[in-house]
Amino acid sequence: MDILIQNLLNALQWGSFYALIALGYTLVYGVLLLINFAHGDIFMVGAYIAFFVATFFLGLFDFAPWMVLALTVPLTMLLTAGVGVTLERIAYRPLRRKGAHRLYVVITALMCGLILENGNLALLGASRKKFPELLDKVVYTWGNVSVTNLKLIVILAAITVFLILQFIVTRTRIGMAMRGISYDKFAIPLMGIPIDSVIVFTFVLGSGMAGLAGLLFAMSYPILEPYMGALIGWKAFIAAVVGGIGDIRGAFLGGFLLGFIEVGVVAMFPSTYRDLFAFSILLMILWIKPTGIFGVAKTTKI
Amino acid sequence: GCSKEEEKIKIGFNIPLTGDIPKVGEASKNAAQMLLADINAQGGLEVGGKKIPLEFIYEDNESKAESAVNAALKLIEQDGVVALIGPNSSKQAVPAGGTCNDNRTPMVSPWSTNPDTTKNRPWVFRAAFLDPFQGPVAVNFATKQFKATTAAVLFDVSNDYSKGLAEIFKEVFEKKNGADSVVAFVSHGTKDQDFSAQLTKIINSKPDFIFVPDNYNQVALIVRQARDLGWKGPFMGSDAWGSAELMKLCGDDCKGQFFSTHYAAAGAKGATKEFIDRYEAKYGETPDDVAALTWDATRLVLQAIQDSGSYNSDVKKERKAIRDALSSIKEFAGITGSMKFDSQGDPIKCAVVVRIDETGNFVFAESICP
Amino acid sequence: MQKYSFNIGLWALAAVVVALSQFGALDLYIQSVIMFIGINIILSSSLNVVNGYMGEFSCGHAGFMCVGAYVSSVLSVLFFAQDKIFGAPLLPPELAPLGFPIIVLFSGLVAAVTGLIVAIPSFKTRGDYLAIITIAANYMVISAIENMASVGGPRGFMGMKRVVNAMTDVVDIPWMMIWVILGTFMSVWMIRRFVSSTYGKGIMSICQDEVAAEIMSVNTNKMKMAAFMLSSGLAGIAGALFAHVLGYVNPQSFNIMKSTECLVMVYLGGMASLGGSVISAIFFTVMLELLRFIIPAIDTALHFVNILPDSYHLSQVWKWVLIPLTLILLMQFRPEGIMGNKELSDLFPRLKKFYKFK
Amino acid sequence: MNTLLEVKDLRVKYGNIEALHGVSFNVNEGEIVTLIGANGAGKTTTLLSISRLPPPEAPKVIEGDITWKGNSILDMPPHKVISDLHLALVPEGRHIFGNLTVEENLKIATYARKDSIKDIHGDYDRVFTLFPRLAERKKQRSESLSGGEQQMLAVGRAIMSKCNFIMLDEPSMGLAPLLMYDMFRTLKQLNKEGLSILLIEQNAHLALKFAHRGYVLDTGEIVASGSSADLMDNPEVKKAYLGG
């Protein structure tokens, strides 16, 4: 029983990260049908930004860690959003303007990701960074179940972000515009909607969330290295698709699902088979629901 | 006028500057740079009474097998190096070793632990000891130190070093403590960051200690997460822990743990201490085992060049001379301990077990020789 | 006669390359680069069948390559080489030059059958959903092999050099160079014939309007299967050649990074352009190697004009910054890839005189 | 009468192909003007140029001017054309947002409107009385609508945007006769309330019957113009566009 609860908590935390990153994927995808393969690396950049911001404040003033944290959260989100928007401006937008096939933008995103990773490596060197402790760790223990305050914060953050995004996308006018763009970019300006602003807004949201995820991740797994975003990025993408890409609920659920599957497989089967089993399960889900859990099949009207 | 190009001894480095383990490449390169500067400052390597300057050429193998082969071929064919240092990890060292052996160029891998790297390859050598030796060291030490009868193992399935060592450890431990005394044998993937599921499984099987033959960066995460999950027992590690960064990343959580390795930085004496101090001064961090092993590997090659008595400007002949000299080195006093070479070109050397003390230094606990 | 001059030219070029390798005029490094170019051509052109001509987004090409590499390695070692796992060779090593191509083709076949795990879901789902099925397939193949201790697991598998040596023992010619060239020609030739037949053009109709294709009598499921199997089969052949050129395989050599390299080559060359795939494979491979020489040159140049501080040297790390940067710039100038969806003959109609591009 | 929109010597290009070679015409406040012409004459191109949509879908203006109440709008971004000038376009090929419901499609068209919720609701009613079918399909994802229903939605969106100038590109395409006539009657009614209309219609007969004035476009040039009655009597126009 204890094991079950413990694993449940583990899965919730790990799934939270998948969910946070998958939300960013889905948001951008939902608007531009662009698989932003650089998203994992934007997340990595977010973690680094958080690192620099936090060490800056810690080093410069004699702030209490919690004050530093309070400053780091918004700054990180803002700066990371800046990175995302910059990519959009200099790499994706010109291609879009030229009417390139969307997969060329996807490949460009992939390349941007590589530049972020290796540029970081080239500039900062291969040494890993240790993220400073900004939160006094509290371990709550009941019987064999242990959980840290950080874990709870992470889970809470994922849920909050999900609710906010879900509200924006489904309830607001700009959210409606975002959904419209994915279907027909041509007609959006005809509705009086400034398309570029909406796209920039999307990148601000998506990358901001990646920044938040990066910060929380750095606090939970305080070792930063240039390639830290690659694998988790790919997996979060998979989670987003399994949930039904383009759908906020899908990304959220898909992230947790992947977290649960990975933790579950390790807990129940020989751990060496984790990837094999986890991906088989995901394939099975897609087999049953070919457009993901929340994905709606595009009805081809002929 | 007609200036003849200055004669130089070219040595190639086939190292992972990008890809999965850039830190390994960087450390290798740092150590090599330091050695290069040392020797060239004296006017070059003294061979047969003549000083010849050195030139080191660094090629990135991107941590990929095919790139390692291409890099090796480029160094051999285009740059005409007389010997190669690296690759470091076995994934690249095994195929690159084949290439060097086929092309009759001596190669010394600092770090590779896979027996295949050197097996039946007269041109390939290494500076690190093999898993089959390190496994028992860890078992014996842990059994004695922790009075352990049960153990758990957490390793990286996709990393042949980690997996190989884990398997040997399991075999030896169970031979000593009876079947099923390794109560949990759990794996993770190479770039994983969350180990809570694995650790939950391990903690629940209540082992006396956890053996973690993993790279230091993952060790830092594993140890921390284990503490978060309520584990209070000891860990035992392997040589891959031995990085300067371990303490920076792991902090207090790792203090008091033990691991087996090639050398202990703290409390080192003589040449080792000098190396460490200078490296620290130059790069601002304690050299890890890769740096030390690269240093030794390169010095081995230089030693061989000197042993051969004269430098031959015909590259092919010089390579042969180096190989012959390498294979006849009987004993070599490296900063990672003194080593002898067996018929395969693998070193026989002592392992040390190191304890991480309260100040975070790696202090010598015990030396175990084969 | 004139119509075949293009073909004849290619074969002549191949013969020259082989001859130069044989007599040592090309050093081993250049030879190895040429062989990797050949392998990359197979990879990119075969992926183009699915991603370009059929318009799907398959991201797990390396998985099929992996299958081909392992199947061929195990078989060739089993049959023609002494090995610590498989023991004595089943056949006399003198037969290696005959047996090897059969093994390569067979491993292609096995990879093609593996391709079914992607082809069958593609009946129901498309686009980005298919993308993750292929990624998952890639991971699963790697994970499966890592769990197979008999082929070395994460340690990798070797012994193929001995098979190549066995071939050299029979006749001393650059065997692998010959096989790679033959494999490349065969792949490009197969794809060319496939996509230029009315039968194969069925996949292009799926790309442009699947509904119309199905209603206009194209058996879309069958065509998808054919395309996926052709593509993964050729990837398997590329894998088999790769394994024997390297003499060593390791599951991590076929991870998602390798797949993305294939993707980059396809889109760089241009979707649905075979010529583009060939050109971009050459460009990509050569650029990767050239940067080994260019970066030190840039470093020297920058130091010469004193832009860089003395203590800082540009290292090879910058390679993987420069490559994507170049590709991004290239795509900004040619947002449809080097060749768009055109072939050489469309851009230079006069070439048609020399070769029938059908 | 005030001239609302004026197009002067407009030349536009798709890539390297010139689609309009100097087109000039104007629309006055409260007028209904129609552009007729064969397939490919450049009618759609003209409307897209006025809407200031960016390439690649829309053409690039290389010469000439488009003015709105005397001010050039060539530098205006497309969304401003709607939100500031209140100039709407019902594009050829409907371009509805298939992943949104019918209701959301109508709602998105009010994006630039700044008036009260109540006014907006009044317009919903107007659309739903004109096209009762849309009311029945309110919650349906619009991509599964029938061809004609989608066309209704496209026109409905233009009404929702509450513009005082609407450009319609073949609004009757795919509509059943009954509905087509209803739609034209409603548009006429809106026109009486002050709406100006620029109409493109394949059925020249119908278009001229509906409009006050017309222009005839042929391969990128205006070849005839005048009041509807004049054009209908013009023998050339009769022969080429009215089917004899």
Next chain:
Amino acid sequence: MSLLSIDGLTQRFGGLQAVSDFNIELEEGSLTGLIGPNGAGKTTIFNLISGFYQPTEGIIKLDGTPTRGLKPHQVTALGVARTFQNIRLWHDMTVMDNIRIAQHYRLGYDFFDAIMRSKNYYRREKEIERISTELLEFMDLRQYAEELPTNLPYGLQRRVEIARAMSIQPKLLLLDEPAAGLNSSDVEGLIKLIRWIHNEFDITILMIEHQMKVVMSLCSWIKCIDFGATIAEGTPEDIQSSETVIKAYLGDDSI
């Protein structure tokens, strides 16, 4: 015997009944019109006939063979060709390729023939080439054979789409609003073309159209549906004067 017989056809989408208990018998060689208000279910009926949807209820028989369970390409192989309400040509392939690919079901060679370029391959390709050229010739499209459809004017695209359907050599041709988007003179041409095809190839045609001129001058029998069920049928004259049809569909043409 009738070529197409539909009995009790019903199609539901969720709660929506798009077609309800629809019946029709088409005699061989007839030219029938299908009209009805927007959203009446006309296109849905076409989709059901061509196998794109599986009917919720009802039986569709072609030449006596029930088509339930057949995939669209199998139905097409039985001799049912169609055009689409919105043109769906393969826009990046030449007109010639469009015509050739539509003959996929009777290519008569397989993958290996294509790769090995067997005798059979050349024989069949030649045959298809011949048929396609001939067809383009017939349809006055010969000079556009190597053009991309996107570069053709709308009227010609419609014609190419009909040619593509004809290359299937159908027994039954389904035309979905062939005159939509055509100007008056093109409509005249279209009427002539359809009439000519009907006579020349002696095939059965069922067409949906909103332009009364087209329907009235071509069809010998017209069926008017609303809410997926027949509300009136008869000759053009009957329909034009039917109160029900006027009320539900034609309306009055005063503007």
